[in-house]
Amino acid sequence: MSEKKHHVFQRVGDTPIIPISAKLLVIFIMLLLLSNLLTNFITLSLSQRKVIQLTNEILVGQLKTLYTTADNQYQISLYSQDEETSLSALRETAESDFSQNHSLALGVRTDGSILFAEARNMLGAWYRFSDEESLATLNKNLSKGQTEGTVSFKGSTGDDYFGVYKYHPQWECFIIRAELRSDTQDSMLRVMLIIVPIIIVFIIIFLVTGIVMFSRLFANVRHITSSLYRMQENQKLGLIDISDAPNDDITYLAASFNSLSSNIDNLLTTFQKFVSQDVVERAYSEQAINLEGKPRDLTILFSDIKSFTYRTEVLGNDIIDLLNVHYDKVIRIIQSESTVTSRNKKALATTQDNSRGIIGSIIGDAILGIYGLKDSRARKSVDAIQSAWEIIEATKDLRGKMSARRQQIESERKLSASELRVFDAVMLEVGVGIDGGEVFYGTIGSNDHMTNTVIGDRVNSASRLEGLTREYKVPIIVSGYVKDEVLSQKSLEERYKFFEIDTVQVKGKTEGMKVYFPYDSQFCDSALVDEFEIYEKALKLYYDGKWKESRALFRTCTMPVATVFLDRMGLKKAPEDWSGIWTMKTK
CATH class of the missing domain: 3.30.450.20 (PAS domain)
Structure with missing residues (x-):
């Protein structure tokens, strides 16, 4: 049990705080x-x-x-x-x-x-x-x-x-x-010599009595001052414990402060729901937010709901409720603590390590997560991949609950056509794209209205990679930057493997980039490793222009992504100017 230290004089900066009791x-x-x-x-x-x-x-x-x-x-x-x-x-x-x-x-x-x-x-x-x-x-x-x-x-x-x-x-x-x-x-004088010692004795008695009385009378003031001093040191508002305080005007001041503190805390909580956590922390500590920004080395996660237009048409206004259920889990995952996670079919068991990312923006069915703001270390890409897999698992868990509900209803009666369409619409599937590198992060707008944002080619790239998940029928696609950053940590080599999916030239770019599937042994079936080994051999033959041999291997691969290349090659030979780079016509 730690011993509390009481100081007669405390300081706020260079200013000594003299107790009112003194x-x-x-x-x-x-x-x-x-x-x-x-x-x-x-x-x-x-x-x-x-x-x-x-x-x-x-x-x-x-x-x-x-x-x-x-x-x-x-x-x-x-x-x-x-x-x-x-x-x-x-x-x-x-x-x-x-x-x-x-x-x-x-x-x-x-x-x-x-x-x-x-x-x-x-x-x-x-x-x-x-x-x-x-x-x-x-x-x-x-x-x-x-x-x-x-x-x-x-x-x-x-x-x-x-x-x-x-x-x-x-x-x-x-x-x-x-x-x-x-x-x-x-x-x-003789009378004075008799009176003075008596006076001194009484003064000492009154002084001791006064000190004891003031000490008890102002104990509540010292308690309130100590609480405020701790808040000042921690730069965090809290409540003053007045459960044992006397019924006087000092306690009334403390109660008024508690009321104000609660109101400010409620405002901060509400404020934090609309802006990113780092903005709230900056506004609280610096007392102001300026229109400024700077280049940062960050990892960007972009997640989008597949077939969202169809789901909106079927569900109408109820799509908002579905989005809120989905985002409640996704936002918690992105903003939760960095964890080492074990796979569990019923729940995700986590042990706290350090902070993950923040929410950059939410646009309809798409959400942007930013990692590395507090510490641009290699761990940020690991956090992004872990968040991505947890988002996939959370969505899978939601689909499982919807399927169980459908089976329960079907055991009682037959579903109508409209009900079947609704159940089909709520079976959410998401894709996640992750890229990283130097981006601009800061506050833009005007003094009347401003927003915190992240701008840069890596942000657009994360969105493009998410779009490729539909093309290649995999839940997550990452860039070479993310792969290299994760594998730079030798302790993670056994857990993470990166399998090359393709070399593509996304729309708006003039050069091709390799894209990867991030295999996580905590979330993925080990049988996938064998499948991807076959896939990578077929992919190499595909790059080399040996499409006939590549087709033969792709046919032995049971993963849906293999059908993409079989459809792409058909029965044709590789073009004479073949570079191995596939140009995407859509975002």
């Missing part, structure tokens, strides 16, 4: 990451603002406590005349509320001097409020009657603080409760 997965990952980043950024920003807001609220409460303490300590200092002790108590009160590493409480006079300063971890000494800009803002607000609010300022070392303040008129200073901004950011 695109959607990338988009899904990007949106997921972007969503998480933006959400976390917004959350952290809002959280930081909220933390600052909450811190300010806490600082306001602590500032109130500190302010109240300042009131009390001011009164105490007036009574005790000990300002330093009161300020020390004020610093202790501020320190008791510190929660951050760098919490700060200041008493800043309007000129920037420091009344008191207390911090958990003092960043530099506070001798003066160094942020002149913030101090100016505080003084400006004070001049407007605003004695409290929020404040942001920089320390002596450049550190950024934020907090709340309230002006104390007795101490004549701004009491400030502040926190180092970086302490709050450090808190947020």
Whole structure:
């Protein structure tokens, strides 16, 4: 069992085909990451603002406590005349509320001097409020009657603080409760260090879940794409298996494709019935048929029904049905696979080898077969002869069936005169002529209407040879070209023998040609060999002008062809200018 190979990226020509599931997965990952980043950024920003807001609220409460303490300590200092002790108590009160590493409480006079300063971890000494800009803002607000609010300022070392303040008129200073901004950011950073791993874990979980879901969701798409890719590679339309596909729009597209594929296949099947197979293949692969052709070395088979005019007169329109029965078998034989065939009285047993020929044309009772289009090897003449004998056998089989039917009816009643004529008319006999060589094969006509055809002297010769089968009373006649091509294959010498029939000058020709009967041991009786040996001896005497001796031998030959020469010679002697060539007066 062959293992299927799945590729992430396939190519049509030089163009890579990127799966839509991969695109959607990338988009899904990007949106997921972007969503998480933006959400976390917004959350952290809002959280930081909220933390600052909450811190300010806490600082306001602590500032109130500190302010109240300042009131009390001011009164105490007036009574005790000990300002330093009161300020020390004020610093202790501020320190008791510190929660951050760098919490700060200041008493800043309007000129920037420091009344008191207390911090958990003092960043530099506070001798003066160094942020002149913030101090100016505080003084400006004070001049407007605003004695409290929020404040942001920089320390002596450049550190950024934020907090709340309230002006104390007795101490004549701004009491400030502040926190180092970086302490709050450090808190947020610690929160982020906890949140980020959690986010990463969830992203991985969602990614794995997304991959699994997309894989299942787009399994049908991959199946459809693989089917289309195979069709593209094989250059052959087919149907996509959607028996297990889900009921969605992708499956609907596949079903629509199957419908279109079936319609095209039906059109091709119909098209192929009217034109030769190679034209259909060319139209499918090249997408166009041009008016062109070229010389080809081919073998031509021509078959015709004998006494067709008489049969048409007797059968009338029923001749069409008879022709269809006959052509159904003949066309199958010509277009079937090249075979090694054994003779069987009931049927022809065949084993497939390779392709035979195509139908060149059908004109009434005549059919033209062309061999060697796919491969102009010597086998083409063998295929033509094999087809010819199978056509003869198929016709013989049809006659046998008609005879059996006649006997069945005659066993029940007597046939009328008209019925006897009908049975006589359906007893088909055909002749087959085969020749080969260089011919023109291609498409002729116009862009509006064209036809595929084969033109050349060898085509006409095949037709003439078929006509000679009536003259010489043999079913098949072939040319020297066919004989030489078949006998060039040493493996076929035992099966095929070629017996010379005559040397004739057919109508329209100026030179004589030898014509042969193709003996096939698979189809012919072995007794024919002995008969033809006598025939060939008589024929040689005939060629040599020794007609008296030739007549004597021909009389010992029981084959019908011998009577042709006996009638031709009569009791006469050979003419003085005798060349051995017989000139045919008719086609």
